[in-house]
Amino acid sequence: MNAVALALLLALAAPPQRGASATGIGAPRGPPLSGAALDARTQEIGELLRCPVCQGLSVADSPSTMARNMKAQVREKLAAGYEQEQILSDFESSYGEFVRLQPTMRGVNWLVWFGPLAVLLGGGGIVAWALKRSRRDAGPGDATQTDPAARAHSDPPSRGALPDDPRLAAAVRRVRQLAYGWPDGVPPRAS
């Protein structure tokens, strides 16, 4: 008696609910899940769905009522045998692509998936090119080695060096005498 009443109740209650959530989702394409597999898949798919009322949280991570309701729907659909892509696209038909935390590989989304890699490769290429160039520039036979002006610019003067101008040279020697106690760049003992 109870079973009959329950069956009647289910028959009355089920169709509109299924109609509300499963428009355009089609027939289940996979095997119905249950037990631990159902829990695991619910969690996995929940992680791929964005909670619409949160700030950057997945449905699996959010404690909000909305996320709990969405998780319950995911669970229900997995138990009925719907596949991941069917479930995700069903939510997408309500919320738009926004609801997917992992953008699908189509159109401008390719940029999101492979843009960073392209930028990394491009940046690495530029760095490699710059390194190669600077090594070549530093190599023998280069302009900086033969041109005295360039060499003077790149090589700091040694400690004992003196300016070309004799009056300036004399002044430098006097300053060294005052500061260190000897006029040459190095102490007399060491030289």
Next chain:
Amino acid sequence: MTAASTPGATPAQAARINTRVLVMGLVIVVPLIAILVLNLGRDPHTVRSPLVGRPAPAFSLVPIGGGDPVSLESLRGRPVVINFWATWCVPCFQEHAALAAAARGLRDVRFLGVVYEDEEVRTQAFLQQRESAYPSLMDPEGKTAIAYGVFGVPETFFIDRAGRIVEKYVGPLERSTISELVARARSGGP
């Protein structure tokens, strides 16, 4: 002097490198700034509903306080306004009077409230205080809210006679906006 000629050569070399770096930098930075500027005024949470222009998701929900379930199917042939609301939502209070007045004035349009994440007892008390002009339906487990892609309350859907969503309005409605959007729902469909 030899030292004087050296700094003269270096800025020229530096200037040559700088232009190249500048151009490369601009190529990278300008598009990023353009994207930023174009999206500055946009709220990242306003997502255009993919449902607009598509058939409204079907539902069959029981009104507050019980009674026969109301289905969207049964309202086919008339423009429908579906308002998602809750008693904990302050903007919903503000728009309730406008919606009730519109429901009383626009006799050819069917107004429906769908309760979003709220308790039946509280919604019942709220409606008793305020003289409701249209039925509000309970949405257990938020299935209808999810099917309609509701992000929060209030959100209102305007549906034409053929059952297609003409517009989704986010935020509290005013009487003039309701009239305007109802006119669009009336002109849509067969």
